[in-house]
Amino acid sequence: MSKKVRVGLLTALAIAALLFAAAAVVARARPISNIPDLVLAVGSPYVALVALAGLIVASTAKRTTLSVFAVVVIAAALAVQVSWYYLGQRPTNEGQHVDIRVLSSNLRYGQADPSFFVKLAEQNADVITAAELTPEAVQRFTQTGIDKTFPYSSLIPAPRAGGVGMWSRYPLTTLSVARHRGISIPAVRLEVPGVATEPVLASVHVYSPVAGENNTDPEWRNGMAGATAQLANFAQIAGPGAVIVGGDYNSTPDMRQFRDLLTDGYRDAVEQLGAGFAPTFPSNSWYPPLLTIDHVLTRNAAASSIRTIEVPGSDHRALLATFEVPAG
Template structure:
């Protein structure tokens, strides 16, 4: 009998030790993720850790439950602190709105889509655009996709465009209900941008709309982290150029940034007056990629940034044929930004 009790006690101790070790490991990962999120990324491993940051609160909750079950008071206190800290970071970005009052304004609806090398369903895409958009921005635009969209009636509703189609994933462009004037600024490495000024009735300063695509840090079979870094740096310079070229006019930049809000380099883009639409509206955690798997999208790499304008709403929409969910945003453009 005593031998049986001793064996049972050993089993309990072993399980408690394993649970404690798991708790420590999960907490260590959670703390590392918080630290990595706060600093500029310097390698692919850090990027992977940062991408998982939205799920760190769940991991910390598991650690808290394990610590309580193991009766590890100190670990439970640490786990509770990590849960609170990580929730504060994630909740504030996705769920707390930070609206901007732009005074008298006109709403412009923006549809932004990655076409997956032109494979997005043209009829669905054009129907969605006609129903819900005034301006459309796309990446991975191919010559075949341009023809398919034209056949589906895109040009009937959006007669103005700046299109730079290419084979594979290198093409990009935009369509508009409003007349456009293409903006040509110095181009930067590993970043594709099509930009235009919109002639919007009633708006004193023509707003600028840009379609963007930054190279993925994990493109194909190569470690393209350095290329992604060049793309981010180039994009920041492009945004600075847009601000200088348009001020005090509005700027809308939409597309596939191949970056999540938990990457410091992406958050650094939201300076010089630029703000992320989700952060403005508190729209919630709505991942956009990958959207063509049996499981739901896991990460948010498609974004809409605004300057001298305010995002009123943003949501994701399924796009058949693409591996990204599309974004539908409503942006308030001030009629006269110089008027108090």
């Protein structure tokens, strides 16, 4: 291969890598409206690596302009990821508060190991939000003794991925909320000792934009629109009280519709704490999880900790989070 052909090939590879990386940065900035934009956006956490490869190839080919462009793309890709995962701005809570510990988990068609799940909850949680809650899973959890520690519940089990629910150590009152296409998001009010205004707790499961091999992006967009409406409704119901909404949003922070949920005081616990990059899905493969699609959003509450944990039988890592809820 001649030097000229080699340089031309390297230049073409560098251009392809950098165009892909730049397109992903652009896709992250605008609302998702189709599958190509979705693929580009969810790949954003890894775009800096693609751009770095482009920089190496461009430098090898001695393409100065391409190299400079690569540096710009790398800087842009890193800026959005670092600011989300590592530069948290946790509010200072100067008043009295009560800690509420949350376990949020997608049960994978109810197949999560009941003994592990119940023990995990007993040791680490005050409330539980569950997605893909089947009637069989409710029966197994009950037989394992979940009701002994969490005697209060609001459960809407359904076959396969359709069910959601909540368990609580605290007395709860189920709220009547509007239904929206593409999303399940029931809610309750919690009677927490020492907390004057009852917090609102909700369990969420947004329809996936890609269900099996089908393009279900319209259903996902309907679901995210429903989530926006319900979060606004919860804020109105709670008033000065806390709102905690945990579950499977089927959305990463790189999808614009998810970031648009963070208005009216809502924060993502990972982003609030700067807790670091911790993908949750898929957790049942030979390779590590790649996508951060499970979240706990809060309003009028400060996250003090959050971590992920593998749950046998599920294809999602669960979230364990603690929130400081104002007492007054």
